[in-house]
Amino acid sequence: MNYNYVDSRTPLKKIDYSYSKYYGEDFIRTWRMSRQEFLGRDSSVILDVNSNVNPPIFNEKNFIDVDDILDYWIAELVANRTFDHTQLWLLLKRFEVTKKIYNDYSAMMRPSSKENLAPLNAFAKWGVVLGLFYENQSKYQILNALIKVNDILISHPTQRNLLALCSVRKEIDLVDELIEKKFNANHE
């Protein structure tokens, strides 16, 4: 069987996850192969993070560049600093609905224009945020969004970059931990 959640038309076209079929353990194998194929020989990746990033200043009318928002969240999460998660949850909600990341956002995490789709690099950065946020919060909604953003990234293997590799590598590690927790620990 093939991993069916890869589509080169993403992110313009949304991948449909509803009423997905159950294939048993084979599905887990195909998921893993899809990720390993994307990683190639880059099985270990390290991201250099600037931990001193100014927080984005939203007011009633402005839009902030998505990179500035994501860089700030990455810095705060890597440094394990406390910050307000409201907008991060809001972006997760917007992403789950649209499966898209845009170039800029208002305080309510709405883009200035729906034509303003961000490049894949911003999707990869969003994946890095989600991986770190899941480690911080342990909520499955976050891991769910991470796997979906990575489906978009692996749909474009020619645009692999360090951020995308980091996002996919982190997903594999987090899913492996979950499998270990749910299977081996549960059934000893």
Added chain:
Amino acid sequence: MRIMSNKSFLLLCGNTNRSKFYINLLAQRKDIDLELLYYGYDPNDADVKGSLVPSDSTVEYFNSIDYSLPDLNDSIIRLIQKTGLECTYIEESDVNSPLILEIIKSKAPNYVIFSGYGGQILNNEHFVYDSFYLHCHPGKLPSERGSTTMYYSILNDRDFTVTAFRMTSDIDAGSVVYEESFPRPKGIIDIDVFGDCGMRTITLGKAIDKIVQAEEYHYLPETNNQEYYVIHPLLKHISILSLIKKKKLY
């Protein structure tokens, strides 16, 4: 002899497996005033049989909680005919159409039990009349909002919960009528069809009991809810496979 309740119910249903489950339940209730409004009617559907058969572990699970799964092989139209329930059939498939709203208004039931087509959302027009809309949501409200919460319940090591509530124009936000918990299965069960529909049906039956006896709950879910978006197939597989004892997955 059972006394007829003074509450009236209208099942607003489409051609779905859930509707078949609900009809099977409601046909057995001789204590309520009940009618059906079947929308999206296509006479050609009458002879289209289902082919869904529950797995042994699914049957076993429901037997363990004293519920017999209905036979889904009859077409919904044949099923309605067999039960002898009074039913209005309309071809209109838009749940928000003026025709459907007009019929509901004219029948003016105390409760509309909603079992519509997937993805349809009732607009505000439904909520301006005196009828309450009863819906069974597969999850505990307000903490488990979304359509695939049963898989998240497994991942979170929680029992399943179904909440019967009065719908409002805000999704999954009305006052709770009744809530029922179900144990986690010990084997792989078909959650999407039999698990979901079966647990919703059991909860619906108990919610109707509460309404008939005027013992329904009346609390509003709090606002600090959690939204669970459609589960990724990978997490779905991990949740299902975690129900069975496996030392090594891959």
